[in-house]
Amino acid sequence: MAWKAIDRRTPEYDEQAPHVLTEPMKERIRAYFPRYANKQAVLLPALHVIQDEVGHVPPKAMAEVAELLEISPAEVMDTISFYTHFWTHPKGRHVIMVCRSISCELTGGREILAYLKDKLGIDEHETTEDGRFSLVTEECIAACDKAPAMIVDEQVYGHLTPERVDEILAKYE
């Protein structure tokens, strides 16, 4: 994804907000420095570390990671805004990504998405009120042999049916 804005809410930047990057997080990020010829190249790994620890990348973290990598906050924002997988707003505790590409659509992916929306009472790119689940759609997740498929957090689930979706979601608190 690229030029189409999915989430049009402007992240709010509060300079007085507490630091997001903790020392252990910075250590995790610095460990990537020897792998690359410059610090800017550590940006994607760094954003993954932040999102892994915080759940999303708040504006304050963008400024802090810019300082750590000796680049401009604008460059961090520029990169973040390009990739669909970096989130500037909090998500639910678990993120459900439903594949909507051709093999999944041919085998009932659309019905699975509709079922999830109905079951969770939310639309795409929304989060349930209790903060348990966020729902997003993805282009091909390369699980076409198991279509229709979805990813919950890091786990791929295939051959989905409404009953199987119920079973899977019950596993997540």
Place this chain on the structure above:
Amino acid sequence: MAAFEPVLMRNVGVENSTSLDVYRSRGGYETLRNALQMPPDDIIKAVSEANLRGRGGAGFPTGMKWGFLPKDRTETYMCVNADEAEPPTFCNRVLMEHDPHQLIEGIAISCFAIQAQTAYIYLRVEFHEPFYILERALEDAYEANLLGENILGSGFNLNIYCHRGAGAYICGEETGLIESIEGKRGWPRIKPPFPAVEGVFRKPTIVNNVETLACVTHIVERGAEWFKNIGTEKSTGPKMYCVSGHVNKPGCYEYPLGVNLRTLIDEAAGGIPEGRAIKAVAPGGISMGFLRGDEIDVPMDFESFNVKTNGLLGLGTGAVVVMDERTSMLDVLHNTARFFATESCGQCTHCREGTGWIWKVTQRMCDGRGKAEDLDFIAEISNKMGMMPGMNICGLSDGAAFPLRTLVTKFRNELIDEMNTRAGGAVAAQPATA
């Protein structure tokens, strides 16, 4: 023809196939040991002679690509393209999940051939499982001195790092991938300079697909002649074909290049559920275009798909998606249009606006407000998106134009019928030249 013995997938299904011990017990890393004693140029020569062509979609000869590296270079990088985002391709995932060491050995031999001391494996972020498997395999390989400093006492150093993407199809384009490694948006670069001259960190860089690099080990081990005896005269070697959609046994199947598409669908993938007829097939990933059900008696090699014979762009990734007689081609058109509209990086006007407008038009068609002219409009934009070579920075607009054009030309009457149905029967859309 004798039964084909799998080459790339020989370890798939073997117990504990991801472990270093199992890989070594089956002869793994012996080829690396031997390769490290060879003059690097001999490896490049073998790969060229074997006529290995890139498995990532473009089919560019690998040896030739390596030959573009400047002779006087001081530093070289290898980027392994594991972004695998082309619907419905998943063969790289299968390879990494089941046989990570085969890939690592292929990377190590290729890096020795081009004298690269750093390799990045660019993995799409959705590949969580393959990422953990690869990280574990890399760790084991470092421990066994198959990577790192002075590999197996040869004096050759190599570091391999996984670099995870963040959800962008365009990062599978080689310069988009390079920009993404550098921490920037994955905007493809204007070429030339090509990556072999100026790539990651502005240094000479080779970008190769996972499956391509896996082939290298086998070429070095068994020789170019052996490799050339698999497949057809111009399309040599084995290929992993993914079959999905309306088939009984969706999956990844290895065959020599040139296997008939019908064999893949009927024999490998077990045919269509309930014996239904095939309406359409996209034989090489959706960006290559669509075949009608009566066009599928075709060899799956680099030569058989072109504008003249079947209107397609090429073999692509060899990922086959089958659509049976009940499929709504209007939904397929809409799905395809949306994919390219959301995945266009937005740099080039033709691609961004072309894919965007076609998506909007297909939405209108799905809503029951379609007109016969819409199909002409889509065909016209598709033709213009990639009309002039060099008009766009990368190939995405071609990749969007071929499927959309083949859909609206090959399935025209059907699309019109569907539009009529959705509009409640009385729409201006009449088959133009029925």
